[in-house]
Amino acid sequence: MSTGAQTYFDEIVAAATGRLVGDEVLLANVAGERTDFIRLNHGDVRQAGTVDQRVLTVDLVEGRRHVAGSIPLTGVRSLDDARLSALLGQLREQRRHVEDDPFLLYNTEPVSTERVEHGEIPAPDAALADIRAAAGGRDLVGIYAAGDTYSGFANSLGQRNWFQSATFNLDWCFYLRADKAAKNLYAGFEWDDDAFAAKVDWSIRQLAALERDPIDLAPGEYRTYLAPRAIEEVTQLLSWYGAFGQRAHETRQTPLLKMLVEDLTLSPLVNIAEDTAGGVAPNFQSAGFVRPDRVPLVVEGAYADTLVSPRSAEEYGVATNGAGDAEQPESLSIAPGAIPTDRVGEALGSGLYVGNLWYLNFSDQAACRTTGMTRFATFWMDDGEIVAPVNVLRFDDTAFRLLGDRLEGLTDTAEVLLDTSTYEQRSTASQRLPGALVSGMRFVL
Amino acid sequence: MSELLIESPAASVEIEERLRAALPADVDHASARLVEERSEHLRVRRHQLDPIFNQFDAGVMIAIWHDGGLGYAATNDLSPAGLDDAVATARRWAAITAGSMVPVSAPTGHAVGSYESPVEVTWDSMPLADRIELLQQQSRLLGIDDRIVDWSASLVRREIDQLVLTVSSDGGEGRIDQHFRFLYPGLRATANEGTNTQTRTFGANAFCGQGGAEVLGRYGFGDAASRIAEQSLELLTAPNCPSGVMDLLLAPDQMVLQIHESIGHPLELDRILGDERNYAGTSFVTPEMFGEFRYGSELLNVTFDPTVPGQLASYAFDDDGTPAERHHLIDNGILVRGLGGATSQERSGVPGVANSRAVSWNRPPIDRMANLNVEPGESTVAELISSIEDGVYLHTNTSWSIDDSRNKFQFGCEYGQRVVDGEIVGTVRNPGYRGISRTFWRNLKGVADRDSFTVMGTPNCGKGELNQMVGTGHASPACLFGDVEVFGGEA
Numbered sequence: 001m002s003t004g005a006q007t008y009f010d011e012i013v014a015a016a017t018g019r020l021v022g023d024e025v026l027l028a029n030v031a032g033e034r035t036d037f038i039r040l041n042h043g044d045v046r047q048a049g050t051v052d053q054r055v056l057t058v059d060l061v062e063g064r065r066h067v068a069g070s071i072p073l074t075g076v077r078s079l080d081d082a083r084l085s086a087l088l089g090q091l092r093e094q095r096r097h098v099e100d101d102p103f104l105l106y107n108t109e110p111v112s113t114e115r116v117e118h119g120e121i122p123a124p125d126a127a128l129a130d131i132r133a134a135a136g137g138r139d140l141v142g143i144y145a146a147g148d149t150y151s152g153f154a155n156s157l158g159q160r161n162w163f164q165s166a167t168f169n170l171d172w173c174f175y176l177r178a179d180k181a182a183k184n185l186y187a188g189f190e191w192d193d194d195a196f197a198a199k200v201d202w203s204i205r206q207l208a209a210l211e212r213d214p215i216d217l218a219p220g221e222y223r224t225y226l227a228p229r230a231i232e233e234v235t236q237l238l239s240w241y242g243a244f245g246q247r248a249h250e251t252r253q254t255p256l257l258k259m260l261v262e263d264l265t266l267s268p269l270v271n272i273a274e275d276t277a278g279g280v281a282p283n284f285q286s287a288g289f290v291r292p293d294r295v296p297l298v299v300e301g302a303y304a305d306t307l308v309s310p311r312s313a314e315e316y317g318v319a320t321n322g323a324g325d326a327e328q329p330e331s332l333s334i335a336p337g338a339i340p341t342d343r344v345g346e347a348l349g350s351g352l353y354v355g356n357l358w359y360l361n362f363s364d365q366a367a368c369r370t371t372g373m374t375r376f377a378t379f380w381m382d383d384g385e386i387v388a389p390v391n392v393l394r395f396d397d398t399a400f401r402l403l404g405d406r407l408e409g410l411t412d413t414a415e416v417l418l419d420t421s422t423y424e425q426r427s428t429a430s431q432r433l434p435g436a437l438v439s440g441m442r443f444v445l
Numbered sequence: 446m447s448e449l450l451i452e453s454p455a456a457s458v459e460i461e462e463r464l465r466a467a468l469p470a471d472v473d474h475a476s477a478r479l480v481e482e483r484s485e486h487l488r489v490r491r492h493q494l495d496p497i498f499n500q501f502d503a504g505v506m507i508a509i510w511h512d513g514g515l516g517y518a519a520t521n522d523l524s525p526a527g528l529d530d531a532v533a534t535a536r537r538w539a540a541i542t543a544g545s546m547v548p549v550s551a552p553t554g555h556a557v558g559s560y561e562s563p564v565e566v567t568w569d570s571m572p573l574a575d576r577i578e579l580l581q582q583q584s585r586l587l588g589i590d591d592r593i594v595d596w597s598a599s600l601v602r603r604e605i606d607q608l609v610l611t612v613s614s615d616g617g618e619g620r621i622d623q624h625f626r627f628l629y630p631g632l633r634a635t636a637n638e639g640t641n642t643q644t645r646t647f648g649a650n651a652f653c654g655q656g657g658a659e660v661l662g663r664y665g666f667g668d669a670a671s672r673i674a675e676q677s678l679e680l681l682t683a684p685n686c687p688s689g690v691m692d693l694l695l696a697p698d699q700m701v702l703q704i705h706e707s708i709g710h711p712l713e714l715d716r717i718l719g720d721e722r723n724y725a726g727t728s729f730v731t732p733e734m735f736g737e738f739r740y741g742s743e744l745l746n747v748t749f750d751p752t753v754p755g756q757l758a759s760y761a762f763d764d765d766g767t768p769a770e771r772h773h774l775i776d777n778g779i780l781v782r783g784l785g786g787a788t789s790q791e792r793s794g795v796p797g798v799a800n801s802r803a804v805s806w807n808r809p810p811i812d813r814m815a816n817l818n819v820e821p822g823e824s825t826v827a828e829l830i831s832s833i834e835d836g837v838y839l840h841t842n843t844s845w846s847i848d849d850s851r852n853k854f855q856f857g858c859e860y861g862q863r864v865v866d867g868e869i870v871g872t873v874r875n876p877g878y879r880g881i882s883r884t885f886w887r888n889l890k891g892v893a894d895r896d897s898f899t900v901m902g903t904p905n906c907g908k909g910e911l912n913q914m915v916g917t918g919h920a921s922p923a924c925l926f927g928d929v930e931v932f933g934g935e936a
Contacts, residue, residue: 039910041720044547047809049517050534051911053504059496069499072521079524087501094497097573101496125541132545142723143910171910173723179850181722251595252637253644261640358726361846363857364875364934366642371855373848392848394855394879398935423912445853445879 005032005054005150006114006162008075012056013154016084021092026156027059027106029286030073033425036124038144040172043135045128050147053425056084057286060091064100067091105310105320107288110159115283119166119189121146127191131170134200138207142172149426153284161290163282165189165428170196171420173376174203180214180389182206183229183356183376187418206355206377214389215380217443223351224441225344225381226402228415228433233357233372234399235272235332235431241365244274244297245327246306250316255368255399256303264400265301267407271335272298274307274323279331280418281428284322285309291322297329301404333432337410344411345384347437352390353379363396371396371444394445402438410434460523461608464505467528468612469536472511474551478764479505479523479608480806488599488631489580492588504806509535510551514543519807549788552765555611555619560761562626562655563754568602571658576600583632586670590678592636598670599631599649609766621762627916628660629653629904632670636677643680643874645673645859650842651698651901654755654918663755676860679872686861686876686933692836693878693929694829694891697899699858700921702842704817705903707882708740708747709917711851712774714785714793715812725908726849729882730780735795738780741886746820747775749784749798756816756918757902758802764810767799774798774817778887785812804913811909816902816918822892829891829925831867837931838862838869839876847882855879875934891925898922 009030016026032054039047057070069091071083122130127144134140146168153161167189173181182203186196226234242248243256258264276283277293284290287310296304307323308316324330339347352374360372373392380387398404411434419429464477486498504521505528516538518531571579583598604626611619631648652664661667695703711728715721730738751759751769760769765787774782785793786801789812803810830838844857861876862869902918 035911037911039720041547041718041722045515045542045545046547046720047515047517048538048542049508049519049809050538051519051807052531053519053521053807055502067497067499069501071501072503074522074524074527076522076524076527083501087499090499094499094573097577098494098497102493104496124538128541128545139719141719145911171723175719175722179722179727179848183723251635252642253595253635257642258640358849359846361844361855361857363844363855363877363932365844366640367935369935371844371846373846373853375849392850392853394846394848394853396855421912422910423907423914445855445881 006152006164009152009154010160012073012080012084015081016088017156019085019088020156023062025061027061027287028154029057030152031055031425033147033149035145035147035426038124038128040131041141043132043138043140058087060088060095061104061106062095064102064104065095065098066101066104067094067098103311103314105287105314107159108157110157111290112160113284113290114162117165117189119168120191121166121168122191130196134196139175140172141175142170144168144170145422145426149428151282153286153288155288159288161284165280169418169420174207176207176210179392180210181376182210185418185420209379209386210377210389212388214391216391217380217393219444221440221442223348224438225348225351225353226436226438227355228417228435230354230357231334231433231436232417232431233360234370234402235433237360237370238399239328239332241362242327244307244329246308246312246316246318247327249306255362255365257366258368258400259303266298266400266403267405268300269337269407269410270298270301270403273333274329275331275333275432278333278432279430281330281430285324289320289322295321330429334410334414334434336412336414336434339409339411339437341411341413341435344435345381347409348381349384350382353381368399369396370399393443395441396444397442402441403436406439406441408437408439410436461610463523463525463528464610467525467532468610469509469532470612471614472509474510474611474613476508476609476611477505478806481606482603482805484601484603486601487576487580488597489584490597491595492581492584494577502805505531506803506806506809507531507535508809509539511539512543513546514539514541515546515549516542517809547792550791552787555613555617556762556766556768557620558761558768559621560623562624564626564657566658568628568657583670587632587634587674589674592638592678592681593634593674594637595635596674597633601629603627609764611766619766621766623760623762625655626657627653627655627757628657630661630664630666632673634674634677636681638681641681643677645677645680646841647673650903651701653902653904654757654900655759656755680860680874683872683874686837686873686931687863688932690928691931692833693926693931694833694836694838694864695924695926696838696840697897697901697921697923698841699839700819700924701901701903701919702845702856704819704919704921705814705906705917706845706847707851707854707885709784709814709817711882712784713812714783714789714795714797717783718789718792721908724910726851729850729852732793732795734780735783736781739778739887740775740780740883741778742889743778744822744889744892745775745778745886746773748773748818748820749800750816750818751799753816753900753918753920756900756920757904757916758815758918763799763801764803765801767801769799772798784814786810802915804915808909808911808913811913813908813915814906814917816920818920819892819922819924821895821898821922824891824893826893826897826923829893829923830864830869832891832925833864834866836864837873837876838864844877852881854882873933876931877933878929878931880929885926885929888927888929889924890927893922893924895922
C-alpha cells in the first residue's frame with residue numbers, strides 16, 4: 001500500500017473528520033513500512049521475508065479533554081473506516097471520565113509539508129546475491145533491510161504533513177573469531193556497487209589487522225581515540241536519559257545536571273545541535289508542530305537550548321520547538337573539529353583506538369558517570385601504527401571528562417550515522433558525529 | 446466483552462476459515478500466526494492524568510518452508526486478498542533462500558492445544574473512573590515533599606490473543622490458540638537536592654505478570670507508594686555506597702536483572718550459534734560446556750519454567766508449536782541445558798527448551814528467555830544478613846551493562862543498605878557492583894528460602910534483527926555472593 005499510502009491516509013482522515021461531533025478536533029498520525037529483510041549468519045540466510053505494516057494513531061480532542069488510541073490500517077477501506085469509527089466511539093466514551101488536560105497543546109495554525117525521497121533499491125534476490133558474493137566465504141553476520149518507510153500527520157483543521165523515503169540498510173560484521181570482528185554499515189537511497197565494494201574493502205583491511213594476537217590491557221587510564229560510532233553510543237545514552245530534554249531538565253533528572261546547578265561546562269570544542277535540516281527524520285511531530293531546521297543544544301561547551309515537547313511547553317511555560325514527547329534528538333549533530341580525519345593515528349600516537357562502544361549505562365546518572373564496553377575492533381596503537389587488537393575493556397568515566405577537560409580535539413569531518421534500529425519499525429533517526437581524541441579515559445575491568 | 450475489544454476476537458470462525466483457506470497445502474510446511482493485541486495505558490504524573498492511550502493491533506505472519514528455503518511475510522491486511530498476497534510473498538522468499546539458508550529442517554508434526562492466562566479478578570470489573578482514582582490515590586502518596594520533584598503512578602493492561610495454524614503437504618494440520626492477559630503496574634518518585642537526584646521505583650521492571658486486577662495485590666501495589674516516596678528522600682541524605690571487595694546480598698528485584706543478563710542471555714543457543722553477533726552479541730558459553738561446565742556454586746539451581754501460574758512469560762506452546770515444559774538449565778551449579786527452540790537444538794546438538802518466541806505478528810520467532818528462575822534454597826534472609834561481616838544489601842535495578850560475550854558486567858541499584866557484623870547499619874546511595882559472570886556465580890554462598898522467593902518479570906528485553914522487545918519472567922529468592930567489587934557514586 002506504500003505507493004498510495006499518502007492518499008489513503010488523507011482519505012481516511014477526511015472521512016473521520018466528517019464524522020466528528022460538535023467542536024471535536026482530530027489529530028491523526030500514521031507510521032508505516034514495507035520492508036524486505038534478510039538476516040544472515042556465517043554468510044548464509046538465517047531468516048528472510050517482508051513486513052508490511054501501518055499504524056494509525058488518533059487523539060480525539062474536545063476543548064481541553066482528550067483521549068488517544070491506535071489501530072492498524074489494513075488498506076481495506078470499509079474495514080479501516082469501521083475500525084476507526086469504533087475507536088472514536090471508545091475514545092468518546094472514555095473522554096467522559098477525564099478532566100481538562102492543562103498540558104494539552106496542538107498546532108492550530110496549519111502548516112502542510114511534504115518530503116518524499118525516492119530510492120533505487122535492488123530486488124531482494126539481487127541484493128542477496130550481491131551480499132553473499134561480497135562475503136566471499138567470510139563469516140558475515142548481520143541484517144539487510146530495505147523498502148519504503150513513511151509517516152504522516154493530519155488534523156481536522158486541514159493540516160497535512162508527509163514524509164516518505166525508500167532506503168536500504170546493510171548492517172553487518174565480518175567475524176574473524178570469537179568476539180573479534182570488523183563492523184560496517186552500508187545504507188542509502190541508491191545501491192551503488194562501487195560504494196559497496198569500498199565498504200567491503202575497508203572491512204577486509206580491518207579484519208587483517210584483527211588477525212594479530214590480541215592483548216589484555218590492565219585497568220587504568222589510557223589515551224584514547226573514540227571513532228564516530230563509539231561517540232554515537234555516548235550521545236545516544238545521553239539522549240535516552242533526557243540530557244537534552246526540557247522535562248528532564250526541569251525535574252533534575254538530566255545527566256547533565258551539573259551543567260544546570262554548578263555551571264559546569266563541556267570542552268569549548270563541543271557544539272551539539274538537533275540538526276533536523278541535516279538529518280533524515282520527519283520535520284514534524286505528532287501534535288502537528290513543524291520543527292525548526294536547527295536547535296542548538298550545547299554551544300562551545302555550555303548548555304544552550306533544550307528540546308521542548310508541546311506538553312512541556314504548557315507545563316513549564318516555554319515555547320515548544322517541535323520535539324516529540326520523549327524530547328530526544330532524532331538528528332543530533334556534533335560539529336567537527338581540527339584533527340585531520342586521515343591522520344587520526346598520528347594524532348593519537350600511542351594509545352587505544354576504539355571503533356565501537358557497547359551497552360552503555362550510568363554508574364551515577366546525576367554525575368553523568370557512564371560505564372560501557374569496547375566492542376568489535378579496538379586496537380592498541382604505538383606511534384600511530386596498530387600494534388594489536390585489544391580484548392574487551394569496561395570503561396567507567398564521566399562525559400564531563402571525555403567531552404570536557406580530557407578532550408584534546410575532534411576530527412575535521414563528521415560522519416553521518418543512520419540509526420539501524422528496527423524496534424516496531426525501521427528508524428529514521430540519524431547522527432552526524434566526528435571522532436574524539438581523549439587524553440585519558442578510565443577503564444576498570 | 447472486554448472494554449478493549451473493538452472488533453471480533455482473533456479466533457473468530459470467519460478469520461480462522463480465511464487463514465486456513467489461504468495456507469498452501471503444496472509446500473513442505475506452512476504456518477499462519479495471527480496475533481491480536483489490545484492495551485490500555487493509564488498514567489497519573491504529578492496528580493495530572495496523562496492522555497489515556499488505547500492500542501489495538503492485529504496482523505498475521507505467514508511462514509513457508511519448501512525445498513530447503515524459508516520465507517516469511519507479515520501483514521495487517523487480513524482480507525482474503527491480503528492473505529493471498531502474503532502467502533505469495535512468503536513463497537517467493539522461500540524460493541529465493543533455497544540453497545543459501547543456514548541448514549534448518551522444516552518442522553515435522555503439528556501441535557494442537559490452547560492456553561489461557563489465569564485471571565482471578567477481571568480488569569473490567571474495575572470501572573475506568575476507579576482505575577484513574579486508584580492512580581490519583583497513589584499520586585497523593587508519592588508527592589509528599591517539596592524535594593520530590595517528579596512522580597507518577599501507572600497501569601498498563603494488555604490482552605494478546607494468538608492463533609497459530611499449520612499445514613503440510615503430507616496432509617497434516619495443527620491449531621494452537623493462546624490467550625494472554627497482562628498487568629504492568631508502575632510507581633516512581635524522584636527526589637532532588639542540588640546535584641543529588643535519587644529515584645525509587647516500583648513495578649514495571651520486576652513486579653508485573655499475567656492475570657487480572659489481582660496482580661496489584663500480588664505485589665503489594667497499595668503499600669508501595671508511601672515506601673518509595675520516603676526512600677527517595679532517605680537516599681538524599683544517605684552516604685554514597687562504600688567501595689571495596691565485600692559480600693553482596695541481592696534482593697529478588699535485583700536478582701531479576703542478574704539472572705537475565707548473566708545467565709539468561711549467555712545460555713541462548715542462537716547467541717551461541719552466532720546469529721546475534723552483529724547486534725545483541727555472542728556468548729562465552731560454547732556447545733561443549735553443556736553437561737560439564739561449572740556455571741556457579743553448588744547452591745545454584747536454575748529452571749526454565751513456562752508453567753508457573755501468573756508469571757509474565759508462561760505459555761503452553763512456543764511460537765514454533767513446541768509444547769512448553771519445565772527443565773533445569775543449571776543443576777547444583779552444573780550447566781545442563783541451553784535456551785534454544787527446536788531449530789537451535791537441531792543446529793547446535795545441545796538440549797534446549799520451548800522458547801522460540803516472537804514479539805508479535807510482525808517478527809519471526811527467535812530464542813528468548815521466557816520464565817528463567819533461580820530455585821529457592823534453605824536459608825532465611827535474616828540468616829544471610831547475620832552471616833555478613835562486611836557487605837551491602839541492594840534493591841531494585843537502575844543500571845545494567847555487560848559485554849557482548851556476557852562476561853564483564855556492571856550493575857547499579859536504586860537503594861542500598863550497609864551491612865556490618867551481621868546487622869543492617871544504614872542506607873547507602875548510588876550502589877553498584879561489577880564482576881565476571883562465571884566468577885560471580887561461583888561465589889554464590891547463600892540462597893534464601895521460599896519466604897523471599899518472588900515471581901516476577903521484566904517487560905523489555907531487546908534482541909534480534911529485526912529488533913524485538915519481549916517480556917521475560919524471572920523468579921528468585923534473595924541471594925548472597927562473596928568477594929564482589931562494590932562501589933558508590935561520585936562524591
